[in-house]
Amino acid sequence: xxxxxxxxxxxxxxxxxxxxxxxxxxxxxxxxxxxxxxxxxxxxxxxxxxxxxxxxxxxxxxxxxxxxxxxxxxxxxxxxxxxxxxxxxxxxxxxxxxxxxxxxxxxxxxxxxxxxxxxxxxxxxxxxxxxxxxxxxxxxxxxxxxxxxxxxxxxxxxxxxxxxxx
Amino acid sequence: xxxxxxxxxxxxxxxxxxxxxxxxxxxxxxxxxxxxxxxxxxxxxxxxxxxxxxxxxxxxxxxxxxxxxxxxxxxxxxxxxxxxxxxxxxxxxxxxxxxxxxxxxxxxxxxxxxxxxxxxxxxxxxxxxxxxxxxxxxxxxxxxxxxxxxxxxxxxxxxxxxxxxxxxxxxxxxxxxxxxxxxxxxxxxxxxxxxxxxxxxxxxxxxxxxxxxxxxxxxxxxxxxxxxxxxxxxxxxxxxxxxxxxxxxxxxxxxxxxxxxxxxxxxxxxxxxxx
Numbered sequence: 001x002x003x004x005x006x007x008x009x010x011x012x013x014x015x016x017x018x019x020x021x022x023x024x025x026x027x028x029x030x031x032x033x034x035x036x037x038x039x040x041x042x043x044x045x046x047x048x049x050x051x052x053x054x055x056x057x058x059x060x061x062x063x064x065x066x067x068x069x070x071x072x073x074x075x076x077x078x079x080x081x082x083x084x085x086x087x088x089x090x091x092x093x094x095x096x097x098x099x100x101x102x103x104x105x106x107x108x109x110x111x112x113x114x115x116x117x118x119x120x121x122x123x124x125x126x127x128x129x130x131x132x133x134x135x136x137x138x139x140x141x142x143x144x145x146x147x148x149x150x151x152x153x154x155x156x157x158x159x160x161x162x163x164x165x166x
Numbered sequence: 167x168x169x170x171x172x173x174x175x176x177x178x179x180x181x182x183x184x185x186x187x188x189x190x191x192x193x194x195x196x197x198x199x200x201x202x203x204x205x206x207x208x209x210x211x212x213x214x215x216x217x218x219x220x221x222x223x224x225x226x227x228x229x230x231x232x233x234x235x236x237x238x239x240x241x242x243x244x245x246x247x248x249x250x251x252x253x254x255x256x257x258x259x260x261x262x263x264x265x266x267x268x269x270x271x272x273x274x275x276x277x278x279x280x281x282x283x284x285x286x287x288x289x290x291x292x293x294x295x296x297x298x299x300x301x302x303x304x305x306x307x308x309x310x311x312x313x314x315x316x317x318x319x320x321x322x323x324x325x326x327x328x329x330x331x332x333x334x335x336x337x338x339x340x341x342x343x344x345x346x347x348x349x350x351x352x353x354x355x356x357x358x359x360x361x362x363x364x365x366x367x368x369x370x371x372x373x374x375x376x377x378x379x380x381x382x383x384x385x386x387x388x389x390x391x392x393x394x395x396x397x398x399x400x401x402x403x404x405x406x407x408x409x410x411x412x413x414x415x416x417x418x419x420x421x422x423x424x425x426x427x428x429x430x431x432x433x434x435x436x437x438x439x440x441x
Contacts, residue, residue, distance in 0.1 A: 012248070015205055015208055015209060015212065016212060017288060018209065018285065019209035019210075019212040019213045019216075019285070020212045020213060020215070020216040020220070021209070021288065022286055022287075022288035023213065023216060023217060023224075023226050024220045024223055024224065025421070026223070028290075028361070029290040030288055030290060047171050048171055048174075049167065049173065050168060051171065051178065052173035052174065054178065055174075055177075055178050055181065056180075058182075059181075059185070060201075061199040061288075062185070063194075063197065063198050063202075064201055064202065064205050064209065065285075065287060065288050065289070065301055066285060066287040066288075066292075066294045066295075066296060066331060067287060067289050067292065068185065068189035068190075068194075069180045069185045069189070069194070070181075070183060070184070070185030070186030070187070070188070070189055071182075071186060071189075073178055073181060073182035073185060074179075074182040074183075074186070075180060077175070077178055077182065080171075080174075080175045080178070080246050084170070091370070095345055098422035106288070110290065110291070113289050113290075113291050113292075114291050114359070117291055117292065117338055117339065118338075120339070121339050122291075122337075122338035122339045123197050123338045123339075123356055123357070123358060123359075123365075125338070125358055125359060128359045128360055129291060129338075129359040131360070132290075132358075132359045132360030132361070133290040133291045133359050133360075
C-alpha cells in the first residue's frame with residue numbers, strides 16, 4: 001500500500017515540478033523540488049522506499065517535462081548510490097545528511113543532463129554549463145532542502161518520529 | 167544493500183537506457199501525446215495558480231524589477247525595434263533587385279498559426295517549450311516560430327497530434343545562419359547554457375559594432391532571410407582568434423512567452439551537397 005501511496009505522491013510531484021516549480025527562477029535556475037523531495041524521502045524512509053518513487057517520478061517528469069524519460073531516470077539514479085552513504089551512518093544528523101546528499105545529487109543530476117545535451121549535439125561549453133546551470137542549481141536546491149526535510153520528518157516511521165536529529 | 171534494493175536499482179538503470187533508446191526511435195511519442203493530453207489541464211491550472219507567486223518571488227530575486235511592466239515595455243520595444251529593423255532591411259533589400267526577388271520567392275505570403283505555450287522544459291540547461299498546436303493543425307518539424315512582435319523564437323523540433331515542441335534559439339542545440347544587418351557580415355548564432363546568444367564565425371575583418379541588428383540570413387534553407395534575431399550586445403576581438411565572438415541580445419522575451427506564431431507558409435529546405 002505504501003508503495004502505491006509513494007507512487008501517487010511522486011506522480012503529482014513530477015506534475016507540480018513540470019508545471020509550477022519551473023516558473024521560479026533563483027540565481028537563473030529553477031529549483032528541483034522533485035529531487036530534493038526524493039533525497040529527503042531517502043533519508044527519512046530509506047532506499048527501499050525511495051526507489052519505486054524514483055522510477056515513477058522520473059518517467060512521469062520525463063513524459064510531461066519535455067526531456068526524454070530515460071535521461072531523467074539516469075540523472076536521478078545517483079540518488080540510489082547516495083542511499084548507500086546513508087546506510088553507512090557517516091553523518092548522524094539527518095538534516096546535514098539531507099543537505100549534503102541534495103548538493104551531491106543535484107550536481108550529478110545537472111551533470112548528467114548537461115552530458116546528454118553535449119552528447120547529442122549541444123555546444124561544448126563545459127565551463128559555461130557548470131557556471132550557469134550545475135553549480136547554481138545545486139546551491140538553490142540546498143536552500144530548499146531544510147524546509148522540505150522538516151515536512152518530510154512527518155513521514156518518519158512511528159518509532160523514529162520522536163527523535164530529534166538535526 | 168539488500169537484494170531487493172539491488173534489483174530495483176538494476177531495473178531503473180536498465181529502464182533508463184531502454185527508455186532513452188525508445189525516445190530516439192520515437193516509440194514513446196504516442197505515450198507522450200496521451201500524457202500531455204491528460205495532464206495539460208492540470209498543468210495549466212497549477213501553472214496559473216502559482217504564476218503570481220512565481221512572479222512575486224522572481225521580482226524579489228530580480229532586485230525588485232516589475233516584471234509585468236517590464237514585459238509590456240519589452241514587447242512594445244520589440245515591436246518598434248522590429249519595425250525599425252524591417253524598414254532598414256527593406257531599404258537594404260531594395261538596393262538589390264536580385265535580393266528583392268529572392269525575398270519575394272521566400273515569402274510568397276506569410277501564413278502564421280497562433281499557438282499558446284502550454285509547457286516549458288524544466289531542466290535548467292535546455293530551452294524548449296511546448297505549444298498547443300500539433301501535426302493535426304498543420305505544424306511540421308522544421309517550421310519557424312516567431313514572437314508576436316515577429317522576432318525569431320525557435321524551430322519546431324517535434325510534433326504530436328495536438329502538441330509540438332519548439333527548440334528556442336537560446337537552446338544549446340540551436341544554430342541559426344545569421345547576418346549582421348548593417349555590415350552584411352555573416353555567421354552562426356548559437357544558444358548556450360546560460361540562455362545567451364553568441365554569433366560565431368564572424369571574420370576578424372568584419373565591421374560589426376554594438377547595437378547592430380542581427381537577422382536570419384537564409385543560408386542553408388532552414389530559415390527564411392530577414393527575420394530579426396536580436397541586437398549586438400558585445401564584440402570580443404583578440405589577435406589570436408580567427409573569428410570575432412559576438413554576443414547578441416535576443417529581442418523576444420523568451421523566458422515569458424505565452425503565445426507564439428508558427429510560420430506555416432515556410433517550408434524548410436535541405437540543400438543537397440554538390441557531387
